[in-house]
Amino acid sequence: MSAGTCGHDGVSLRPFNRHRTMSGNGDETSWVALRQLLVERYDHFRQRLTRRLGSADAAQETLHELYLRMDRPDSAGALQNPNTYIVASAVNLARDRWRTERRRAERVDVDAFYALIDENPGPDRVVEGRLAVEALRRAVAELTPRQREILIAVRYEKLTQDEIAKRLGISSRFVRMELRHALEHCEARLAKDF
Numbered sequence: 685m686s687a688g689t690c691g692h693d694g695v696s697l698r699p700f701n702r703h704r705t706m707s708g709n710g711d712e713t714s715w716v717a718l719r720q721l722l723v724e725r726y727d728h729f730r731q732r733l734t735r736r737l738g739s740a741d742a743a744q745e746t747l748h749e750l751y752l753r754m755d756r757p758d759s760a761g762a763l764q765n766p767n768t769y770i771v772a773s774a775v776n777l778a779r780d781r782w783r784t785e786r787r788r789a790e791r792v793d794v795d796a797f798y799a800l801i802d803e804n805p806g807p808d809r810v811v812e813g814r815l816a817v818e819a820l821r822r823a824v825a826e827l828t829p830r831q832r833e834i835l836i837a838v839r840y841e842k843l844t845q846d847e848i849a850k851r852l853g854i855s856s857r858f859v860r861m862e863l864r865h866a867l868e869h870c871e872a873r874l875a876k877d878f
Contacts, residue, residue, distance in 0.1 A: 712759035713766060719754045721766055722747065733774050746778045753777070816874065823873035831866035834859055 722729060726747065733743035750773055754760075763769050805813065824832055830852070837843045837851070845863070849856040 712761055713763045714759050715754045715756045718760055718763075718766055718770065719751060722751055722754070722770055725767070729770060729774065732771055733778070736771075736775055737778050742778060743774075746774045746781070749781075750774050750777055815877075819874055819877040820870060823870040826873070827866050827869060828862075831862050831869075834862050835866040835870075838863060 729747055730740070730743050733746060734740045737743050737746070750770070760769070824835065827835065833852070834848055837848045838845070843851075845856050845859045849859045852859070
């Protein structure tokens with residue numbers, strides 16, 4: 685076959701003309717020339733990519749995106765085989781897109797999973813919580829009246845130990861000691877019941 689004839693798939697077999705693709709300095713291939721090559725041999729590139737990617741739609745989308753990305757003012761550099769460069773660039777672009785889509789799908793799956801989680805307690809947790817509250821009530825009821833008053837003032841009224849000492853007319857040290865005894869008793873009672 686002579687240059688300019690067609691191969692078995694109807695694709696021109698004429699060699700790539702480096703002179704059409706050279707920038708002014710003679711060594712580098714311009715993006716304009718690569719875009720022109722992509723347009724001239726679009727069907728050939730689409731067929732090759734369809735075989736590589738397994739999807740005609742993916743091949744077409746990838747070639748279109750590659751064409752848009754080649755719209756640049758700089759040069760592509762010195763290329764030995766621009767045809768191979770275009771195919772390799774398209775395959776890499778498709779891989780990048782698939783990775784991005786896979787990561788996005790994984791995030792969606794995780795978000796969907798969290799949407800399925802019911803944060804309301806189940807019946808067993810409700811019963812367990814009620815039993816724990818009842819055990820704590822019994823533990824607090826077993827405290828001395830002063831320990832109970834100090835514990836309630838600290839935990840519910842959010843008073844400082846000095847404020848409680850003034851209210852009860854006792855020292856802050858005694859408040860600390862009574863609070864420690866009250867907490868130790870409640871902790872021991874809950875540990876015993878659970």
